[in-house]
Amino acid sequence: MRITRIERESRLKKRYQIFVNEQALISVHEDTLIKHNLHKGMEVNQHTLRDVMKADERNQVRLKALRYLSYRPRTCNEVRIYLAKLELNPDDIEHMIAELKDCGYLDDRKYAHAWVEERKRNKGYGWLKVKQELKAKGISDRWIEEVHSQFAQEEQRQLAMEIAERRYLRIQHDPWPKIERKLGQYLQRRGFSLGEIYDVLAHIRAQNRIERE
Incomplete structure (x- = not known):
């Protein structure tokens, strides 16, 4: 099998229709297209196409997670809950959480320190209230104990x-x-x-x- 055409989809930005032997088989995001170096004339098989489709699904989840993070900072647990609503399996969710942490999009330690300062400065909250909020957001005891020092x-x-x-x-x-x-x-x-x-x-x-x- 060979890729005979690659066409941009008119209704969806950054998505491309992949034609194999002149038959439209799969649709992928631009990120997937580039990452897998998909091009006209490329030889593919069923295994290759399955890998590409799975990679595109992961990329779609990643884009949704990044969109969710774009509104305001989130904790790992908040993103975990959001991804669970997309009906992903737990292993895929944890893989995505790890990827977002590695890329610097998720950092519970940094989040906890920023949250403490904001609640003290803008809300005038005491430690017990802030601690309760951090626990509700899924911040680990390790980071909660660390930020406690900010409350002299x-x-x-x-x-x-x-x-x-x-x-x-x-x-x-x-x-x-x-x-x-x-x-x-x-x-x-x-x-x-x-x-x-x-x-x-x-x-x-x-x-x-x-x-x-």
Whole structure:
């Protein structure tokens, strides 16, 4: 068998129809065409065509994964879940994850560090909240422990204090037990520890000379 024609498909960009013995047999992406050096006059057999088709399927999955990654950074687990929805078998999924990691498209360590900084800076979240988010995204305990160092104890306390003081201005006319409950629950939802919350509440009460009722 021999490739007698290669024609670009009119409706699909970067896809080509491969004619073998003047019969349209397969359609492949431009990447596959180049990688396998498919050209007019090339001798092929059933084994060659199966390999080309399988390679093209992998390339299609890769392009979908890259499109998914183009919207925003993702974790390995997020991409794994996305690929599973394409009904790929687990081995193919792990092969694609490994390929994307090797090419630098996936890096959970880098992702974890960037996520921590963004959540601290833009959301004012404490460590417990951020840790919960990282776990939900499938970040390994190894990287979670590493990024924990980005939450210095004094920095955490200062962040909790700033958030609580802003919140206090909105509820300062309430009775202290109600203020204490509201601020405590608010800080807890934002991921601060009970020890940090206790210190902040004690500081606000002392700073504003509030008598415990």
